[in-house]
Amino acid sequence: MSTKHLKKGDAQPAPPEGGKLRLYSMAFCPYSHRARLALAAKGVPFDIVNINLLDKPDWLTSVQPQGKVPALDAGGGQIVIESLDIADFLDGKFPEPPLWPADADTKARHKKLIDDFGKVTKIFYEAVYGKEKRPLGEYLEEIVAALQPFEDELVAGGNTFFGGTRPGMLDYMIWPWAERAKVPSIINKHEMNFPKDKFPKLLAWRDAMKEEAAVKAQAVDTERHARFSSAYVDGTLDYDSV
CATH class of the missing domain: 1.20.1050.10 (Glutathione S-transferase Yfyf (Class Pi); Chain A, domain 2)
Structure with missing residues (x-):
């Protein structure tokens, strides 16, 4: 999984090709992780745009006015935010396999x-x-x-x-x-x-x-999670060198 994070001054990526969904994410954010898992579990084609949350690109607020991740671009101008809402949206739009119990x-x-x-x-x-x-x-x-x-x-x-x-x-x-x-x-x-x-x-x-395949596809090594957290705490965080 790519962990390149776009920051202030980086160009906004072109729209995804082939009808793919796009998730604005951050590789070490557990809430973005939730959204990635839901997408992977559904087997939906999607791409990821990771965001440097300490130095956000200016164009992010044109995608999501609050500048938050995760944010799912579902096409047609529809943006879904918040990890649970994204997972619920995906479960409704792509019924198989169902994620919520039938009971x-x-x-x-x-x-x-x-x-x-x-x-x-x-x-x-x-x-x-x-x-x-x-x-x-x-x-x-x-x-x-x-x-x-x-x-x-x-x-x-x-x-x-x-x-x-x-x-x-x-x-x-x-x-x-x-x-x-x-x-x-x-x-x-x-x-x-x-x-x-x-x-x-x-x-x-x-x-x-x-x-599980979805978990494996979106996994980040424990040591990298720890390096991210440690660098965040001591103020030395560089997203792309973790």
């Missing part, structure tokens, strides 16, 4: 779990980017509590994935942080000893997700 109750439960996963992302960002560092054990204790409902959901479902026999919306929407799970340990130079015996289903899910 209404399961879908509602999975939507709530995606919303609740915000507790995990909040702890993750505090552990990586927070100015007032706490002992990693405190972050770990909070993450373990926040992840318990996800272990319980996999146990209740009886399948490898939240989506059943293959990944679905919940799987893809939480995966970006699973891919980055080792970053707090690397950044803080201290291992977070995740209690493996407490989460056998989630650990099996993690291993299975790593083998």
